[in-house]
Amino acid sequence: MILEGNKVDRSYEEQVDVVIIGSGCGGATVAKLLAAEGHSVLILEKGGYFSARRGDFDQRSDNMLARIDGGRGMHTSVNNELALMYGNCVGGASVHYWADSWRMPKDRCDEIAASGVTGHSYEELTPYFEQIEKDHNVHLAASEYYNTMNRLFNEGAETLGWHAEPTPQARRGCAKSGHCYQGCSYDAKQSQLVTSVPAAIEAGARLMADCQVENITRNAKGEADGIDAVFIDRASGRPNGHRLQVQARIVVLAAGGYSSAAVWLRAKLPNGSGQVGKNFLCNPNTFLYALYDREIKLWENIPAATGTSQYRLATYKNGEYVEGGYLLHPNQLQPEFLALTLPGFGEDHRELVSQLPNIGSVVSWIDDELPGEIRLNNNGDAEYHYQLRGVDELKARDSLKKQAQLLFATGAKEVIVPDTAGTRLRSVDEIGVFDDLPISNGNYLFGAPHPAGTLRMGADPASSVVASNHEAHEVPNLFVADPSVFPMQPSVDPSISIMAWSYVAAKEINSRLVSLG
Amino acid sequence: MSESALSRRGFLKTGAGAALLLVGYQAARHGLGDDDEEYRALLAGEQAQALSIKEFAVLSSVVRCLVGPAQGAPTTEETRTAARIDRELMIHGGKLLQDLRDSLLVVEHGTFLEGYGERFTRLSAAQQSLFLQSCRNSSLDLRRQVYGGLRFLTMFFYYSDDRSWPLLGYQGPWQAIKFYEGGNRIENLAPLSNLSSTPQITAEGSV
Numbered sequence: 125m126i127l128e129g130n131k132v133d134r135s136y137e138e139q140v141d142v143v144i145i146g147s148g149c150g151g152a153t154v155a156k157l158l159a160a161e162g163h164s165v166l167i168l169e170k171g172g173y174f175s176a177r178r179g180d181f182d183q184r185s186d187n188m189l190a191r192i193d194g195g196r197g198m199h200t201s202v203n204n205e206l207a208l209m210y211g212n213c214v215g216g217a218s219v220h221y222w223a224d225s226w227r228m229p230k231d232r233c234d235e236i237a238a239s240g241v242t243g244h245s246y247e248e249l250t251p252y253f254e255q256i257e258k259d260h261n262v263h264l265a266a267s268e269y270y271n272t273m274n275r276l277f278n279e280g281a282e283t284l285g286w287h288a289e290p291t292p293q294a295r296r297g298c299a300k301s302g303h304c305y306q307g308c309s310y311d312a313k314q315s316q317l318v319t320s321v322p323a324a325i326e327a328g329a330r331l332m333a334d335c336q337v338e339n340i341t342r343n344a345k346g347e348a349d350g351i352d353a354v355f356i357d358r359a360s361g362r363p364n365g366h367r368l369q370v371q372a373r374i375v376v377l378a379a380g381g382y383s384s385a386a387v388w389l390r391a392k393l394p395n396g397s398g399q400v401g402k403n404f405l406c407n408p409n410t411f412l413y414a415l416y417d418r419e420i421k422l423w424e425n426i427p428a429a430t431g432t433s434q435y436r437l438a439t440y441k442n443g444e445y446v447e448g449g450y451l452l453h454p455n456q457l458q459p460e461f462l463a464l465t466l467p468g469f470g471e472d473h474r475e476l477v478s479q480l481p482n483i484g485s486v487v488s489w490i491d492d493e494l495p496g497e498i499r500l501n502n503n504g505d506a507e508y509h510y511q512l513r514g515v516d517e518l519k520a521r522d523s524l525k526k527q528a529q530l531l532f533a534t535g536a537k538e539v540i541v542p543d544t545a546g547t548r549l550r551s552v553d554e555i556g557v558f559d560d561l562p563i564s565n566g567n568y569l570f571g572a573p574h575p576a577g578t579l580r581m582g583a584d585p586a587s588s589v590v591a592s593n594h595e596a597h598e599v600p601n602l603f604v605a606d607p608s609v610f611p612m613q614p615s616v617d618p619s620i621s622i623m624a625w626s627y628v629a630a631k632e633i634n635s636r637l638v639s640l641g
Numbered sequence: 642m643s644e645s646a647l648s649r650r651g652f653l654k655t656g657a658g659a660a661l662l663l664v665g666y667q668a669a670r671h672g673l674g675d676d677d678e679e680y681r682a683l684l685a686g687e688q689a690q691a692l693s694i695k696e697f698a699v700l701s702s703v704v705r706c707l708v709g710p711a712q713g714a715p716t717t718e719e720t721r722t723a724a725r726i727d728r729e730l731m732i733h734g735g736k737l738l739q740d741l742r743d744s745l746l747v748v749e750h751g752t753f754l755e756g757y758g759e760r761f762t763r764l765s766a767a768q769q770s771l772f773l774q775s776c777r778n779s780s781l782d783l784r785r786q787v788y789g790g791l792r793f794l795t796m797f798f799y800y801s802d803d804r805s806w807p808l809l810g811y812q813g814p815w816q817a818i819k820f821y822e823g824g825n826r827i828e829n830l831a832p833l834s835n836l837s838s839t840p841q842i843t844a845e846g847s848v
Contacts, residue, residue: 183814186801190824197797198729198737204786301815309816359822361732459811463800469792470709470770481810505735544777544785566786
């Protein structure tokens with residue numbers, strides 16, 4: 125059962141075993157597994173419920189960002205350097221992700237284990253990875269799904285002697301429309317909207333959409349015991365006057381890497397470590413455009429059927445950064461966003477957009493290490509403080525050089541930097557410009573699609589927020605199941621890792637519920 | 642990076658204070674009220690919801706300048722780009738709305754600090770373009786952020802209008818459009834009023 129805000133004409137009081145805040149990769153996974161164990165599960169989603177069968181995914185960027193994006197496509201960090209990319213709909217960010225489906229690499233699992241986290245080793249996660257890949261039809265795309273940019277990427281990598289590899293895709297019956305970021309109109313992308321959410325509901329879970337949690341309640345012993353929420357009117361984005369109160373034996377916070385810490389802070393939950401909202405990481409994107417003599421049509425077919433992880437790990441010599449620390453993929457933008465992100469204005473911009481079909485692009489996800497912070501402002505709204513710096517800035521600059529190398533290796537006439545100045549490179553000999561190109565202070569807008577770390581997991585309550593069983597150190601019966609708990613970035617697209625970690629969370633919650641009787 | 646270094650970088654907030662004061666001084670000195678007739682004449686029949694009349698008028702001028710004229714392209718009045726931005730600001734409120742207000746103040750009256758002798762909306766199209774170009778290339782974070790923020794909204798709302806897509810070589814989506822009650826498309830706007838007609842900019846730039 126999914127109850128949508130526009131069907132709510134009264135306030136509700138509920139009593140359940142588990143209330144889950146958020147329906148993305150974390151919340152939906154936990155809901156599915158706990159409902160299958162026979163527990164009464166209620167999922168609360170701040171955003172709306174949208175469905176391909178109802179025609180909601182109409183492929184217009186304006187309509188779709190208003191429907192499914194956390195900031196309606198307008199949310200940035202306070203310094204205007206990051207475009208925050210996250211979900212606000214049933215299915216969460218998985219509704220707009222690209223379906224790239226990597227397991228957390230073993231080397232990163234090992235690093236996390238070395239930080240004191242237990243129960244999340246590569247070996248322990250492997251059966252979950254296997255199940256998730258099966259449930260989401262993760263596979264390598266056939267050649268017919270490679271768009272022109274994907275094919276050029278492979279040619280360029282071969283020319284440069286780089287190792288390119290296919291990107292595992294969570295799709296079933298892809299229509300090649302290219303409207304992945306706007307939400308799949310064909311239920312082909314295996315987002316949580318079409319996988320774990322319906323599985324949870326089939327197993328007996330209920331879901332309330334347009335429902336914004338305002339508080340996590342606690343009993344006299346300080347244990348989490350429920351939530352208070354309001355229903356939201358979609359047309360205005362404001363409360364519709366009806367409320368929800370839930371009493372629950374377990375509360376699961378799974379509002380996503382951009383929102384869970386904010387929910388915690390608004391609820392004024394204990395923060396003895398001072399770490400709530402800290403350690404904010406986001407995999408900032410760097411990307412470049414290139415002008416070709418041939419038609420590319422960047423917006424067609426699947427975004428990143430291929431890529432290279434050759435530079436996933438940064439390399440150092442004598443303690444000094446050398447190169448790497450990012451993934452490198454073909455980029456995809458729909459024409460409206462491509463036009464928006466091409467630099468300049470007026471006639472110059474018009475001249476560029478008139479060549480839109482001939483523009484290609486590649487993108488990198490920086491494996492960031494130096495965090496920012498999520499804070500609440502005086503209105504209780506989350507603010508995101510982050511600046512790319514130090515070794516992360518070196519990674520970004522190196523990624524831009526590698527991108528330019530690849531684009532020129534594929535026959536690009538010109539490389540266009542989407543910075544404020546609209547810097548252009550005419551040959552690969554000019555890549556030295558990236559050594560000191562201004563990329564901060566509003567000169568370059570990084571995409572920020574993978575928030576993590578703000579409720580980080582660790583053994584020591586003095587330096588972490590949740591324990592290895594996903595339970596808050598200071599709030600018994602409150603579990604966190606989303607990327608907020610990652611002590612460091614997975615170094616790949618995080619969706620499969622979030623789901624696998626949520627399997628661990630669900631197992632621990634189930635044990636707790638059984639022990640509670 | 643220290644906390645203080647981060648906090649200095651708040652977009653159009655702390656670091657912008659002095660500049661906004663200066664701009665505000667220029668605005669007060671030139672005595673232009675929100676309900677000035679010249680601003681009303683720039684509304685092109687639109688009724689601002691989130692922005693004031695003055696702010697909407699400045700936004701309309703900025704949008705027109707950023708998109709620029711082109712044969713065969715819809716005008717920003719036809720695409721109702723400023724009204725769509727205003728509608729989006731109505732839904733957001735908060736910091737985005739305040740930042741836009743501050744940005745429009747900087748644009749409208751920042752011209753005096755550059756020696757133009759007139760506010761932005763009284764400049765010729767060429768002068769407006771030069772002023773925005775100077776914001777784009779400015780060494781001041783604030784001015785670049787003003788340019789970036791206004792440009793982002795303008796381009797997004799102009800190029801998400803179906804009529805602009807032929808300019809992009811884009812055939813359009815494969816799915817039929819579905820009205821969204823929380824959307825920001827023309828279908829979500831109130832009908833145009835007949836309060837005033839589309840403003841005409843002369844060769845000298847006077848409205």
